[in-house]
Amino acid sequence: MGRYVLRRLLQMIPVLFGATFLIFAMVFALPGDPLAGKCGDRPCPEAYAQAYRAKFHLDDPLPVRYVKYLGNLAKGDLGDDSSGQPISPQIKRAYPHTIKLASMAIALEIGLGIGIGVATAIRRRGILDKAVLVVTLILIGLPVFVTGVVLQYFLGIRWHTLPATAGDNSVHEFLMPAFVLASLSLAYAIRITRTSLAEVLRADYVRTARAKGLNTRRVIGVHALRNGLIPVVTFIGADFGVLMGGAIVTEGIFNVHGVGNLVFRAIGQKEGNTVTSVVAILVLVFLVMSLLVDLLYAVIDPRIRYE
């Protein structure tokens, strides 16, 4: 187990370097003179241009710049953006909002996804089952940005059920964006739970549990769920890393000041350092989450052993 974790952690290193280098190279290949428009209508004074080029190592070849960037990163310094603002406080300010949004989305997936999935698996082909099938199909067919725009129009603007945008980041304001962010995965979570639990409910050991006189609550709650939930737990666990990166669209629509918004603005303004730093964090979160999910898998299902 320890050796497995160690091997996985070591494997993360090249992936992390590869991903950051890829993004670094692409972002610095962005077309356009970084100094253009920096000093208004006139070209920048020679002294400023030189200081600027030196500060961001613009005259070094790409690999040298990447190594210098890594060197600063190792010291915990994410560098400055082109207007001289340090990047780490910007990320520190944005990150909690995205974590909150993604956690609420995950909570919705666990609560609604597993709850509705179990309910429909028990009463298959009932009215609830059919209604849920239609709703999940609609959610799967709608790309997230469409779900966002449509819900914002109906719930936020027409019916005033929920705030249309998230200005001061309260839980109440995050409800709609979190649902939109979760919508696609929520639909899959319901379907996975339903399929998996329905399969388990047909298993021999469930029949045995029923035959020896256990009540339905115990048969489903204890015997069936433990095995039936394995696929959906791993699905939802892996989703956290995906949601953090997938929040760009949702944060844009609902004006959440999270990392998605930060990185989208940074790409538009050619802020290479900011983009690379945010992507590095997102990749790291994704890798750690997938490792945790694999370990969780062994905890739920004792048949799985990692050597």
Next chain:
Amino acid sequence: MSNVDPSLVIPLDPVAVPGAGDRPRSLSQDAWEDLRRNPIVLICAAVIVLLLLMALFPGLFTHTDPHLCDLSNTRKGPSGHAWFGYDQQGCDIYSRTIHGARASIAVGVLSTIGVALIGGIFGMLAGFYGGIWDTIVSRVADVFFAIPFLLGAIIVLTTFPSGNAHSFWLPVSKVVIALTLFGWPSLARIMRSTTLQVKEADYVAAARALGASTPRILRVHVLPNAVQPVIVYATIALGGFVGAEATLSFLGVGLQPPAISWGIDISTAEAIVRSSPHVLLFPVVFLSVTVLAFILLGDAIRDALDPKQR
């Protein structure tokens, strides 16, 4: 048991004994029979055929020029003259929605082909040769897999902008490249694991003993076994790519006006949705039905190929 008279052995399941002219069906024939009778598959197939016709011959559905806009018609609702009404610029929405199919289908089909080729080839080589090749391919795939899909595509498209190009294929191919670049690892993983399973099979050892070359083993034994999971994944992914194209165009980094795409139309409709919701409705419905048709078809193929479901 060896001295039992064969005529005394009674078949356990008489139906399973193939009679004259009734040859046993293979798994894929079984699946085909299943699919042909599944109403969902028939509906999805009909929708997809319709979309292909729209993409190839929009003239079959409309004669109105989608670029011919009259500002005096701005935001007019649906009528007998224009079934879907007019948008902000006074363009005919029906015509724009029909012509928008081409971008979505082109991006979806080309990205799927790109992902299948790159992912398939690298996955197969990694699985078959193992060792250093496997390590290299797997780690490179991990790198692209770890970068959030949409974020990666946005960065690629911002790095290589198309500007206001009037050509149709240039921006489309850029979107295709961006989606392929971050989409191939999933398929490479599927292909790699299938290859690993098949490689150990007895019939591969037999083929090798008979002197079959590596390309022949890959072509005749590995590929046919990997085709089924790849078809299932590719069909579902095609729906996903159509949605991704619309998302990128919605964000303003995919196709750009004057190109016609459902994503662009949804993005312009968002601004005026409060006064004229019909502008948003039609491209949204077309987009979702397209995405859903491919995803449901892929789902049905997977169910039909899964013997456990029987």
